[in-house]
Amino acid sequence: MSxxxxxxxxxxxxxxxGRPIFSDLNYQLRRGTLTVVLGPNGIGKTTLLYMALGxxxxxxxxxxxxxxxxxxxxxAELGRRVSLVPQIERQPYSYTVLEYVxxxxxxHLALFGAPGAADELAARQALVRAGIPELAGAxxxxxxxxxxxxxLIARALAQEPRVLLLDEPSAHLDLGNKYRLMQTLSxxxxxxxxxxxxxxxxxxxxxxSDETVLVDGSGxxxxxxxxxxxxxxxxxxxxxxxxxxxxxRPSHPGLTLRRF
Amino acid sequence: MNDDASLxxxxxxxxxxxxxxxxxxxxxxxxxxLSVFLGRYPQVGFLRISQLRENQLAQLLVINVRLPRLLTxxxxxxxxxxxxxxxxxxxxNPLVEPGFLGVSQGAAFGAALAIVFFSASAxxxxxxxxxxxxxxxxxSYLLARRMRVGSWLLRLVLAGIAVSALFSAGLGxxxxxxxxLRQLPEITFWMLGGLASLTWxxxxxxxxxxxxxxxxxxxxxxxxxxxxxxxxxxxxLGAAPRRERLVMMVAAVLATSAIISVAGMVGxxxxxxxxxxxxxxxxxxxxxxxxxxxxGGAFGVICDNLARMLMAGEIPLxxxxxxxxxxxxxxxxxxxxxKGVRA
Numbered sequence: 001m002s003x004x005x006x007x008x009x010x011x012x013x014x015x016x017x018g019r020p021i022f023s024d025l026n027y028q029l030r031r032g033t034l035t036v037v038l039g040p041n042g043i044g045k046t047t048l049l050y051m052a053l054g055x056x057x058x059x060x061x062x063x064x065x066x067x068x069x070x071x072x073x074x075x076a077e078l079g080r081r082v083s084l085v086p087q088i089e090r091q092p093y094s095y096t097v098l099e100y101v102x103x104x105x106x107x108h109l110a111l112f113g114a115p116g117a118a119d120e121l122a123a124r125q126a127l128v129r130a131g132i133p134e135l136a137g138a139x140x141x142x143x144x145x146x147x148x149x150x151x152l153i154a155r156a157l158a159q160e161p162r163v164l165l166l167d168e169p170s171a172h173l174d175l176g177n178k179y180r181l182m183q184t185l186s187x188x189x190x191x192x193x194x195x196x197x198x199x200x201x202x203x204x205x206x207x208x209s210d211e212t213v214l215v216d217g218s219g220x221x222x223x224x225x226x227x228x229x230x231x232x233x234x235x236x237x238x239x240x241x242x243x244x245x246x247x248x249r250p251s252h253p254g255l256t257l258r259r260f
Numbered sequence: 261m262n263d264d265a266s267l268x269x270x271x272x273x274x275x276x277x278x279x280x281x282x283x284x285x286x287x288x289x290x291x292x293x294l295s296v297f298l299g300r301y302p303q304v305g306f307l308r309i310s311q312l313r314e315n316q317l318a319q320l321l322v323i324n325v326r327l328p329r330l331l332t333x334x335x336x337x338x339x340x341x342x343x344x345x346x347x348x349x350x351x352x353n354p355l356v357e358p359g360f361l362g363v364s365q366g367a368a369f370g371a372a373l374a375i376v377f378f379s380a381s382a383x384x385x386x387x388x389x390x391x392x393x394x395x396x397x398x399x400s401y402l403l404a405r406r407m408r409v410g411s412w413l414l415r416l417v418l419a420g421i422a423v424s425a426l427f428s429a430g431l432g433x434x435x436x437x438x439x440x441l442r443q444l445p446e447i448t449f450w451m452l453g454g455l456a457s458l459t460w461x462x463x464x465x466x467x468x469x470x471x472x473x474x475x476x477x478x479x480x481x482x483x484x485x486x487x488x489x490x491x492x493x494x495x496x497l498g499a500a501p502r503r504e505r506l507v508m509m510v511a512a513v514l515a516t517s518a519i520i521s522v523a524g525m526v527g528x529x530x531x532x533x534x535x536x537x538x539x540x541x542x543x544x545x546x547x548x549x550x551x552x553x554x555x556g557g558a559f560g561v562i563c564d565n566l567a568r569m570l571m572a573g574e575i576p577l578x579x580x581x582x583x584x585x586x587x588x589x590x591x592x593x594x595x596x597x598x599k600g601v602r603a
Binding site: 090 | 352353354479480481482483485486488489490492493495496497498499500538542543544546
């Protein structure tokens with residue numbers, strides 16, 4: 001078993017009629033790590049995530065999952081290997097949390113199938129792993145933002161994926177919910193789940209990531225250990241801040257704006 | 261650990277919903293049996309068993325008039341309710357109905373065209389209505405593919421509006437050219453909907469398309485849930501959202517265009533019945549699609565019973581479904597439609 005689960009090889013991507021987002025993206029996601037894709041808004045983090053999902057296809061280069069081209073997997077095969085927690089999700093109808101998490105069983109079912117007792121057990125286990133077993137009977141349209149995020153994680157876990165992708169999972173959460181989310185993700189990583197998530201928040205990268213992928217708009221990415229990669233100067237340049245705007249406390253690797 | 265184990269166990273939250281199925285199925289069965297005896301011959305009200313045994317005309321009436329009509333009304337309600345559920349899921353919107361992608365207007369245009377230019381034979385009206393209903397969907401779909409604005413669903417809605425408008429303009433032209441004494445009333449009556457002239461032949465003609473559509477939708481009933489999710493999400497769950505939506509849309513429109521080709525424009529069933537089903541058994545289409553099919557069948561039969569019973573002359577079916585449907589809709593709205601879900 002190679003250490004690399006998902007690899008981008010010389011990947012280029014541009015939206016139709018848009019400027020190129022990536023020109024030569026090379027990156028390997030290591031098995032069992034929690035990796036954070038960091039960069040400012042609109043720089044291409046979600047594009048990278050969607051290419052990992054197989055939803056967007058590179059205009060050049062290849063994306064491989066376990067040494068096999070993503071587009072060579074059938075839809076159901078890919079659904080059993082890669083799952084997504086989207087940033088926001090429209091919920092048109094009022095499902096119970098359990099019904100909603102059961103959607104994650106879809107790639108394990110036949111086209112005309114429906115989830116059975118084994119799937120319900122898997123869904124309840126996913127709820128336990130996401131830390132919200134007590135919400136099974138609640139309605140998805142009546143949850144708080146933090147709970148909603150955890151339900152989406154539970155649904156993604158019910159897919160029993162090799163890679164869990166999360167798109168800006170902390171974007172709309174308050175400090176407490178952000179903390180609990182990071183705790184949950186870090187527990188999942190301890191259990192051996194490989195996680196790739198995007199964020200625009202360097203603190204998240206510093207707090208939880210084993211490895212950080214910096215997307216800076218150059219068309220490629222820089223990868224490294226967060227504490228080494230994320231220096232005040234580099235981040236100031238990335239987020240277009242004046243020199244001295246950021247401080248990193250050496251005693252405790254966290255990042256703050258300077259006191260005004 | 262104990263906590264976890266108990267939380268993993270299934271909770272009996274759905275048991276109280278079992279009676280809903282038994283009740284719905286029995287009520288529909290009872291309704292069907294009663295409807296066979298209900299009518300205006302030989303007296304207004306129920307036919308007595310003794311009459312059915314002795315009166316040959318009554319036997320012929322039941323077998324050749326009431327039965328095919330009853331079964332078509334049942335099929336009509338089932339098809340429109342199932343198709344309505346499909347459309348409300350695909351468009352993630354509780355306010356759409358199966359005719360809105362150019363299907364209803366297309367059918368009306370086709371029927372009018374047949375009435376004015378093709379001698380108005382029943383077969384021609386039926387065939388043209390079905391063909392143009394499907395053409396409406398096809399046009400909307402192709403137009404949506406060529407448009408360059410907004411999301412896929414928005415493009416479909418816009419294309420549907422445009423195609424409906426084109427067909428309704430076409431319908432206007434045909435009406436303008438129609439003979440005002442002979443053809444215009446016929447167009448008007450077709451558009452009001454009704455099963456008055458229904459025969460076994462018509463029933464058998466539309467049955468295969470209706471059953472094929474219904475069977476496909478029924479088999480897909482759990483997976484329909486996925487089609488209401490965002491496209492990216494549905495994709496991440498291993499679905500092929502565009503392809504699956506197209507297949508479901510074709511199944512729904514196939515059945516719908518077949519049934520409206522014999523029944524004319526019958527509104528509101530496809531909009532209101534899925535709502536009621538959702539309220540009764542929840543948002544999961546695995547349960548609410550079968551509920552919608554049973555309820556829709558019952559609603560179709562009740563409306564048609566009223567259409568043939570209330571007055572000596574026939575009341576157009578479309579008027580009754582609109583009246584009852586809108587009435588129920590207003591009551592639901594007043595009690596808080598919300599997202600159209602729980603009671």
